[in-house]
Amino acid sequence: MSNSYIHAEGLCFSYRDNDGKEEHPALKGVSVDIYEGEYVAVLGHNGSGKSTFAKLLNMILEPTGGTLVVGGMELTGKELTDDELLQLRRNVGMVFQNPDNQLVATIVEEDVAFGPENLGVPQPELRKRVEDAIAAVGMTSYAHHEPHRLSGGQKQRIAIAGIIAMMPKCIIFDESTAMLDPNGRKEVLDTIRLLNRDYGITVINITHYMNEAAEADRIIVMNDGLVLMEGTPDEVFAKREELVAVGLEVPQCAALIHELRRRGVLLEGTGISTPEACVELLQRALKART
Amino acid sequence: MKSVTFGQYYPAESLIHRLDPRTKVLLALFYIVCTFLCKSLVSFAALVASVCVLVLLSRIPMRLILRSLRPILFIIAFTSLINVFMTKGEHLLTPENWAVKIYAEGLWNALFMILRIMVLIVGTGIFLTYTTTPIALTDALEQLLSPLKKIKVPVHDFAMMMTIALRFIPTLTEETEKIMNAQKARGADFTSGSLLARAKALVPILVPLFVSAFNRAFDLASAMECRCYHGGEGRTRLNVLRYRAIDWVMMGAVIALGVTLILLNSCSFGFVLG
Incomplete structure (x- = not known):
């Protein structure tokens, strides 16, 4: 975790009205670094600019100000050629919210092949990439199924496989679990963790679920088009008041610790973002009492 | 399903x-x-x-x-x-x-x-x-029909449109059912009245269906761009006939x-x- 993969400085973006006159600023100067191999969660309530930020990273939207460097490629201040755009998008993949709206083909394996087909990957590498990608998300037995017969979580895993098959360095998950049921969400989160740990892919997970954010190495909290705070989950969830002030909550386990401390219970330690860490904290406190 | x-x-x-x-x-x-x-x-x-x-x-x-x-x-x-x-x-x-x-x-x-x-x-x-x-x-x-590409007939594009249409038929069918149920729950009646009345009753289904189809189209376009789609040029195929x-x-x-x-x-x- 040494090299900065994504470097943004004073990044701005405004949506324009249809007549092009009025501007609605969505990002007002975002400066962050995301490092190679990192698992970052971006938190924020609706309209905080977190999805806009994600769409700038692979130039689905073009920033209106600031600098953005991705994988050593300067993206701002000039017109990108088509080749540069393709290069960027094969390196920075994106998984969207609605699994139905990102699957193109009527057979699972053909959908997974869509990305590498576009890149012109020749046979037999193409076949191998597709099979590996489907195996990586644990869907090998579904390779010849029709996507519309799968569950939401399975569809989303296929969408992820479609991105993996392009062999990206970084994958952005734009609220990819928001439309899934708890089981589907777990499937997708397990897959994300696996990609980050075993494949060394840089992961940016944009979400408004606190429990999901707690799994990340680092959390970036956005509010009103700006970065409000960043830090490890423990550091971020320690600032409960600030989070509540911008319409966010801390995970239930962290809330419990905060509540106990407010009532004067002495709890030593900083691990509050996962239930396991909280249990440890409480056990230690209980032992100290007896 | x-x-x-x-x-x-x-x-x-x-x-x-x-x-x-x-x-x-x-x-x-x-x-x-x-x-x-x-x-x-x-x-x-x-x-x-x-x-x-x-x-x-x-x-x-x-x-x-x-x-x-x-x-x-x-x-x-x-x-x-x-x-x-x-x-x-x-x-x-x-x-x-x-x-x-x-x-x-x-x-x-x-x-x-x-x-x-x-x-x-x-x-x-x-x-x-x-x-x-x-x-x-x-x-x-x-x-x-691929030889027709030489005289600038967009064969690949038509085939892609056809594929996407086929892919989305089940999705939109499901959506139509959902909207119909939602309108029925609000008291809509699709089965009685004159032919004209029944045709009119379909409007509250078609409008949301079209809006959602367009939204899906925008999403799909972004997703395809993210997956490096740039037309049929230089594309390889997984399953070659x-x-x-x-x-x-x-x-x-x-x-x-x-x-x-x-x-x-x-x-x-x-x-x-x-």
Whole structure:
């Protein structure tokens, strides 16, 4: 975790009205670094600019100000050629919210092949990439199924496989679990963790679920088009008041610790973002009492 | 989940099902030509025999094939009546003084016309709609028509549109049901009233359906861009269609059928078309 993969400085973006006159600023100067191999969660309530930020990273939207460097490629201040755009998008993949709206083909394996087909990957590498990608998300037995017969979580895993098959360095998950049921969400989160740990892919997970954010190495909290705070989950969830002030909550386990401390219970330690860490904290406190 | 079967595809394991879809498109065309080559009773008999062989080879149940003929019964009846009454010939069958004159040639013409239409429908059905999925058909057409790219016909783009349309039919069907239920829950009534009232009741379904379809289209466009889609140029394919021996054999067989039919035309048993 040494090299900065994504470097943004004073990044701005405004949506324009249809007549092009009025501007609605969505990002007002975002400066962050995301490092190679990192698992970052971006938190924020609706309209905080977190999805806009994600769409700038692979130039689905073009920033209106600031600098953005991705994988050593300067993206701002000039017109990108088509080749540069393709290069960027094969390196920075994106998984969207609605699994139905990102699957193109009527057979699972053909959908997974869509990305590498576009890149012109020749046979037999193409076949191998597709099979590996489907195996990586644990869907090998579904390779010849029709996507519309799968569950939401399975569809989303296929969408992820479609991105993996392009062999990206970084994958952005734009609220990819928001439309899934708890089981589907777990499937997708397990897959994300696996990609980050075993494949060394840089992961940016944009979400408004606190429990999901707690799994990340680092959390970036956005509010009103700006970065409000960043830090490890423990550091971020320690600032409960600030989070509540911008319409966010801390995970239930962290809330419990905060509540106990407010009532004067002495709890030593900083691990509050996962239930396991909280249990440890409480056990230690209980032992100290007896 | 609904099972969505478009068209009349009949899933089965048969020789015809296993053929390359491109072969089937070509065979359907050859077969149409064959039906028009027939002129004599003997060659028509051969044609009918060939269609029976195809039915057996394709393992499609007879009732499905008969059902496919139902919608064209009217056309068959109409054209054969016209043939019976309008054809002039030499062998008058009705008494001289009748106003309506029916000639033997008219009856033969009608019979041949009926056979020709029925074989045409059944034959193309066996090669295309019954044994080939729409998606395979799209692939086949894209590849068969790819020479047209040289004269700037956007073959790939049309095939892509077709694929996406097929992909989204089940999704939009599900969505329509959801919207209908939502409107029913709000007291909408789709089943009673005049035709006009019922048509009007569909508006609250169509409007949200269109809005959502457009939203889906925008999402899909972004997702495709993220997956480096930039048209058909420089694209490779995961599943490349390949002609196998059986494809060549079938094409040879149908061409041989055509030649046989032409030869049988000179056989003067029964009636021969002029």
